[in-house]
Amino acid sequence: MKVEIYDALMRCQASRRDVLRGTASAAALLGVSSVMGGIPGMAMAADDLRAQILKIPGVGKGAPTDADWQKVGELCLEPTKANVAAGEFAGVELTFMGLNNQNLHNFLFRGFLKPWEAYTGAKINWIDLAQADYNARLQQSIATGTVDFDIIEMGAPFEGDTAGRGLLDEMPDWVAKQIEADDLVDYLKAPVGTWEGKTYRVTIDGDCHTFAYRKDYFGEGSISGRSEPPKTWQEVNEVSKALIGKTDPLTGLPAYGYLDPLKGWGGFGFYFVENRATAYAKYPGDPAWLFDPENMKPLVNNPAWVQAIQDVMDLIAAKAYPSDQINADPGTTAFSQFLAGTGSMLMWWGDVGSSARTSDTSVVGDVVGFGINRGSSRVYNRKSGQWEEKYNEAPNMAYIGWGIYVTKRVSGDEKKRKAAWSAAAHLGGKDISLWTSAYPSGFQPYRQSHFNYDEWQAAGYDRAYIEEYLGSNANSYNHPNAAIEPRIPGIFQYYSVAEDELAKGFAGQYKSAQETADAIAAAWEKITDQIGRESQLKLYRASLGL
Amino acid sequence: MTTIERDLLHTVEADSISAGRHFWGRAALWLSTLWLAASFVLQAAYVSGWITFGFENWRPVLYAYVLWAIVLCVTRVVLYGEAGKKALFVLPAALFVVAMVVFPLLFALWVGFSDWNLASLTGRKFNGLDNLRRMLSDPFYANALVNMVLYSLAIAVEYAIAFGLALLLSQDIAARKFWRVTFLVPLMLSPVAVSWMVGKSMLETRFGPIARLARWLGWENPSFFGDPLTARLSIMIMDAWTFIPFMMIMLLAGLQALNREVLEAAEVDGATKWQRFWQVIFPLMLPVSVTAVMIRVIFKLKLADIIITVTAGGPGGATDSVTSFIYREYRDRSNVGYGTLLAIIYLIIIVIGMTMLLKVSDRIVRRMTGRL
Numbered sequence: 030m031k032v033e034i035y036d037a038l039m040r041c042q043a044s045r046r047d048v049l050r051g052t053a054s055a056a057a058l059l060g061v062s063s064v065m066g067g068i069p070g071m072a073m074a075a076d077d078l079r080a081q082i083l084k085i086p087g088v089g090k091g092a093p094t095d096a097d098w099q100k101v102g103e104l105c106l107e108p109t110k111a112n113v114a115a116g117e118f119a120g121v122e123l124t125f126m127g128l129n130n131q132n133l134h135n136f137l138f139r140g141f142l143k144p145w146e147a148y149t150g151a152k153i154n155w156i157d158l159a160q161a162d163y164n165a166r167l168q169q170s171i172a173t174g175t176v177d178f179d180i181i182e183m184g185a186p187f188e189g190d191t192a193g194r195g196l197l198d199e200m201p202d203w204v205a206k207q208i209e210a211d212d213l214v215d216y217l218k219a220p221v222g223t224w225e226g227k228t229y230r231v232t233i234d235g236d237c238h239t240f241a242y243r244k245d246y247f248g249e250g251s252i253s254g255r256s257e258p259p260k261t262w263q264e265v266n267e268v269s270k271a272l273i274g275k276t277d278p279l280t281g282l283p284a285y286g287y288l289d290p291l292k293g294w295g296g297f298g299f300y301f302v303e304n305r306a307t308a309y310a311k312y313p314g315d316p317a318w319l320f321d322p323e324n325m326k327p328l329v330n331n332p333a334w335v336q337a338i339q340d341v342m343d344l345i346a347a348k349a350y351p352s353d354q355i356n357a358d359p360g361t362t363a364f365s366q367f368l369a370g371t372g373s374m375l376m377w378w379g380d381v382g383s384s385a386r387t388s389d390t391s392v393v394g395d396v397v398g399f400g401i402n403r404g405s406s407r408v409y410n411r412k413s414g415q416w417e418e419k420y421n422e423a424p425n426m427a428y429i430g431w432g433i434y435v436t437k438r439v440s441g442d443e444k445k446r447k448a449a450w451s452a453a454a455h456l457g458g459k460d461i462s463l464w465t466s467a468y469p470s471g472f473q474p475y476r477q478s479h480f481n482y483d484e485w486q487a488a489g490y491d492r493a494y495i496e497e498y499l500g501s502n503a504n505s506y507n508h509p510n511a512a513i514e515p516r517i518p519g520i521f522q523y524y525s526v527a528e529d530e531l532a533k534g535f536a537g538q539y540k541s542a543q544e545t546a547d548a549i550a551a552a553w554e555k556i557t558d559q560i561g562r563e564s565q566l567k568l569y570r571a572s573l574g575l
Numbered sequence: 576m577t578t579i580e581r582d583l584l585h586t587v588e589a590d591s592i593s594a595g596r597h598f599w600g601r602a603a604l605w606l607s608t609l610w611l612a613a614s615f616v617l618q619a620a621y622v623s624g625w626i627t628f629g630f631e632n633w634r635p636v637l638y639a640y641v642l643w644a645i646v647l648c649v650t651r652v653v654l655y656g657e658a659g660k661k662a663l664f665v666l667p668a669a670l671f672v673v674a675m676v677v678f679p680l681l682f683a684l685w686v687g688f689s690d691w692n693l694a695s696l697t698g699r700k701f702n703g704l705d706n707l708r709r710m711l712s713d714p715f716y717a718n719a720l721v722n723m724v725l726y727s728l729a730i731a732v733e734y735a736i737a738f739g740l741a742l743l744l745s746q747d748i749a750a751r752k753f754w755r756v757t758f759l760v761p762l763m764l765s766p767v768a769v770s771w772m773v774g775k776s777m778l779e780t781r782f783g784p785i786a787r788l789a790r791w792l793g794w795e796n797p798s799f800f801g802d803p804l805t806a807r808l809s810i811m812i813m814d815a816w817t818f819i820p821f822m823m824i825m826l827l828a829g830l831q832a833l834n835r836e837v838l839e840a841a842e843v844d845g846a847t848k849w850q851r852f853w854q855v856i857f858p859l860m861l862p863v864s865v866t867a868v869m870i871r872v873i874f875k876l877k878l879a880d881i882i883i884t885v886t887a888g889g890p891g892g893a894t895d896s897v898t899s900f901i902y903r904e905y906r907d908r909s910n911v912g913y914g915t916l917l918a919i920i921y922l923i924i925i926v927i928g929m930t931m932l933l934k935v936s937d938r939i940v941r942r943m944t945g946r947l
Contacts, residue, residue: 165906172693172909174632190694282781293887295907353780355890356800371781519694525907529715529892536803536891556908560695 078104082464083488092389093468098140105461106144108207109451118448119150123439125452126156127182128163131364133471134182134431138456145455151448153180160295160360164521171196179439179449185221185230185429189518189568191436192224198435198446200228207454208232212476214506216513220574221429230432231450231457233465235475237505238304238376238425240403241385245278245396246373252276252284258374261420262305262403265374266340269349272373279396280370283351288362288372289341291355291535293528296521298359300427302531304376305340307512308405309333311423315412316573318423318512319523320553325566327553329527330546332416333409338534339542345535355535368393376402378427379473382498386490388469397494399501401508423512424505430475433457474502515572519560526552592656600653607646611639644670687916693909706916716917718892719900720924722807726878726896729811730871734864736815737822742852744823745830755827762820770884773813774800800886803893810894813881818874822867829863830856861940869933876925897921 082104085097125142128134135157142153156178158166167183170176171190183191191197205228210218213232222230242258246268249256252275259265269286277284290301310333311318320327328334344350351357351371359377367375368384368391375381386394404422409415433453439446455461459478466474467488474480480503485495505511514520527549534545557565614636621629630636648666651659690702710716744755761769777785778799789797800806833856841855879898882888888895888903901921905914 162906165909168693168909172698172911194696292889351780352796352798353801356806356886358887365779369781518696519692519909522692522694522908522910525903529888529903532887532889533891536889536893538891556692559690559692559910561697564696 078107079460079463079484080487082460083467083484085464088387088467088489092387095136095140098137099143101461101464102141102455103144105141105455105458105464106148108458108460109145109148109455112203112207112454113149113447113451115148116150118444118451121149121151121445121448122154123151123179123445123449123452124154124156124177125180125182126158126166126178128160128471129157130160130471131360131469133469137465137470138182141456141461142452145452149448149451151452153452160297162295164296167191176436176438179436179445180453181434181436182233182431183434184236184431186514186516186520188222188224188229189516189520189572191434192227192229193518193568196437197224197229198437198440198449200231200435201447201450204231204450204454208457209459212459212478214475214477214503216426216506216511217430217475220572221516222432229434231434231453232430232432232475233457233462234431234472235502235506236378236426236428236430236473237502237511238300238402238427239379239382239501239505240400241367241375241377241381242398242400243279243373243393243396244398246272246284252278253286253373258398258400260404261406262308262337262340263406265403266343268374269344270347273347273349277370277373279392282371285351285372286349287344287374288357288366289344289350289354290357290359290362291341291345291350291532292358292361293525293532294358294360296524296528297428299524299527299531300425301359301376302337302341302527303427303512304402304425306334306337307423307425308403308421309336309407309409310411311421311510311512312408312410312412313421313510315410316513316575317411319515320569321411322566322570322573322575325557325562325569327550328411329553330543330550331409331411333411335542335546336409338531338545341535342542364390376425379498379502380469380471382473382501383467384469386494387467399498401501401505421510422508423510424508426505426511426513429514429516431472474499515569517565517568517572519556519565522556522560523553526556592654596653600650603646603653604650607639607643611636611643614639640674644674683915683919686912687919689912689915691910691912693911699912702912706913707920709913710917710920715892715895715900716897719888719895719897722893722895723876723878723897725807726811726814727872727875729815730868730875733815733819733871734822734868737819737867738826738860738864740819740823741826741830744827758823759820761817762824764817766814766817766880767884769813769817770881773816774809774881774885778809800890800894803890806886806890806894810882810886813885814875814878817881818871821874822871825867825870826860826863829860829867833859858943861943865933865936865940869929869936872929872932873925876921 082101085100086093125135125138127138129136135155139153139155146152167181167187168190170178171194176196181191208231210232214235217232217235219228222228222232240258245251246253247255247258253268253272255268259268265287272284272286275284276282290298292298307318310328310331316322318328345355351366357366362372362375363377363381364384366372367377368381368388370392382397382399385391385397402422402424404420406420407416407418408421410417433456435446435449435453439449459476462472462476463479463484464470465472466479467485467490480499482492482496482499485499486492530539530545530548530552533539533548534542539545539548614630617626618629618633618636620626644667647670648663651662651666653659655662686699687706688701688703689699690705691699740758744751744758748754764772777783780786780797780799786797786799798805799809837855837859838851841851846855877898878896879902882894882896882899883902886894888899897917898921901914901917904910904917
């Protein structure tokens with residue numbers, strides 16, 4: 030169905046459901062079998078809906094607003110209407126806890142769920158948290174028995190803390206059908222989102238860090254002197270050093286190479302050292318790269334990790350970073366630096382890709398390219414204790430994506446429970462997810478259907494750009510040597526203390542990268558002992574599939 | 576109407592308390608006390624795993640405390656008549672302080688000597704002096720304490736600036752009221768807002784106006800948080816900018832309260848401006864100065880918000896404060912037991928330090944004002 034026809038029908042007060050019903054009826058009246066005619070008709074309607082929402086507000090037409098989010102939410106209500114009657118949840122109040130990063134996440138959810146609230150009659154109260162406050166708020170709620178939210182936006186790494194303690198409500202089967210869970214990319218299917226065989230999660234995001242680079246820094250006659258972007262972390266450092274003293278072709282300001290965030294970010298900053306380390310430490314066929322699965326001893330001070338830390342220290346010593354880099358956290362490197370035209374290489378979640386073209390603050394939309402995490406010309410085999418001179422790459426599935434979970438608070442009230450899961454399913458719907466993948470949302474593609482490049486091209490994206498951007502995600506998700514984070518309790522405690530020690534190392538307070546890594550390892554040992562080595566080991570092995 | 580003998584408060588009526596009233600008053604008090612003690616012991620035993628039954632949470636114990644407090648107040652009157660009423664002027668406030676200050680402190684002590692990581696399935700475990708031992712060998716805590724000394728020393732400079740501004744604003748200058756309000760504005764701003772406006776925007780190295788000015792002045796690559804010394808100074812300046820107005824307004828109030836006759840007498844005696852300041856105004860202002868500095872020290876020792884927002888304690892802990900370190904230990908690492916112990920020790924250090932400071936400053940004031 031064409032957009033303009035749809036709009037005309039809307040003006041005539043026809044709901045989309047009526048329209049679809051009319052389409053199907055018309056097909057039936059024409060004597061077309063459901064197999065041969067009905068489904069293509071429906072599929073065509075769905076395709077048109079997807080095309081329509083991708084035009085809100087339109088690529089290159091500025092950052093979407095609350096009105097756009099509400100419009101998308103309204104258009105994607107059909108799956109909800111199939112399972113919930115109008116006004117069915119009248120009188121139900123739900124509390125939703127999520128993030129407010131970059132005015133995204135909960136801000137989008139509010140817009141998406143406004144039409145859902147109007148249709149179902151439910152009311153949602155919001156708890157907005159800054160990224161850095163999230164872990165503490167969640168842990169305190171769990172530990173003090175004061176879980177005061179019915180729905181939570183949560184990353185898979187916290188499943189050990191929540192599902193492992195019986196705080197979550199099991200997802201009903203109808204939700205899996207409504208969100209078309211089979212469409213998820215493989216690495217986001219079970220065991221992710223499940224605990225002891227039960228499913229608890231509506232996935233709304235797929236996480237991996239991908240490599241973003243400035244194309245105008247590479248190619249014939251470019252300031253880097255290289256025809257192609259670096260393929261390995263060794264080359265990344267070479268380029269970063271070679272760019273010292275040169276001028277950025279876009280901004281006319283000093284040129285810089287790779288942007289390592291050198292400041293902590295409530296634990297999340299550790300992912301960025303991991304990006305370098307996985308290429309050295311994630312040996313093909315061996316799932317363990319953070320802890321030894323035999324005894325939970327940290328691997329963070331083995332030669333592979335030390336090399337990753339040394340790489341950063343080398344760039345600090347060479348003065349290859351912007352002057353205040355020691356005070357730059359990951360948010361700064363992505364949004365204040367890279368998208369604003371400072372630096373030429375960055376590792377980040379996929380939303381940098383969509384923000385590069387659609388965010389008002391981005392100036393690099395026309396010159397940005399993407400790829401998977403950089404590799405290494407050698408890899409460390411922890412079992413043999415030897416470096417092996419062979420190319421290795423290991424995309425970092427940092428955070429494993431956000432999901433929507435429902436807590437046990439609603440389990441005793443079937444109406445409330447259904448309302449909570451319906452809200453979660455609305456946010457994790459197949460169509461709405463296409464929009465969140467395409468526009469600034471804080472989320473990146475996570476379904477097989479998101480990699481249909483034709484849809485993106487039709488929305489106004491440059492085909493080559495989108496193939497590169499989406500391809501970097503797809504190639505990371507499907508990589509045979511992907512580094513997947515363990516879902517163990519307190520994982521961010523390990524990351525947080527590592528950030529403190531790294532900050533000291535980067536500031537030159539430790540004599541070497543090895544000493545820095547040893548300090549991290551010692552701190553990790555204390556955390557493991559405090560939380561309980563046996564239980565951590567058991568959960569760690571389970572998360573590795575051992 | 577009679578008055579009670581030797582009663583300095585001049586109680587006008589001595590109720591005759593009947594034996595029955597006395598009995599029921601005592602009974603109510605004992606019953607409520609027993610209920611409070613029993614519910615506390617029961618819940619403590621249940622939480623400790625010694626018994627298998629108890630309340631779902633501690634709320635019933637709180638209710639028992641509230642009831643006991645009410646009964647205690649009422650029985651003062653029931654048992655002692657009008658004399659008991661006098662206790663009611665103080666008792667509710669005292670019970671409130673017990674609930675809101677004394678109990679949390681005792682609870683914090685209990686938590687501080689525990690191994691309690693929120694991610695641990697085993698919950699809280701008593702671990703004796705382990706947290707204390709860990710603290711003594713914790714380089715992050717020691718570093719933060721040293722930083723706090725440095726931050727506190729900066730108060731001397733802040734005080735000098737504040738005094739200068741106060742002297743300026745006490746003069747007959749044009750638009751004096753406007754300047755007074757203008758100088759107070761930073762104090763009204765939230766430190767987090769200051770962090771973003773100044774630390775993250777104005778000091779932003781590429782586009783920030785201060786960075787541009789620094790470049791214009793010849794600093795090729797301005798970096799306000801890049802090395803330990805500059806970062807520490809930047810934090811000190813931002814914090815000072817926020818709180819100098821506080822000291823300034825206190826000192827200004829002190830200056831305005833000075834006896835004009837003394838100042839005029841000094842002028843008539845031929846004292847120079849400097850002599851008038853150093854030998855008359857400054858000594859007379861010492862009591863106000865000590866108060867302003869003491870309160871400022873207390874504010875400074877709580878410094879955290881600007882650090883957390885702007886530097887997260889970096890580079891390498893150079894700007895870390897004790898509070899920002901405890902914040903990370905408690906919030907990011909859910910290490911409740913250790914974090915609480917650090918806070919308690921810091922409190923003890925502050926109490927001892929402030930007491931000593933008060934003693935020393937009192938001696939200085941007395942010496943300078945000729946009372947010693």
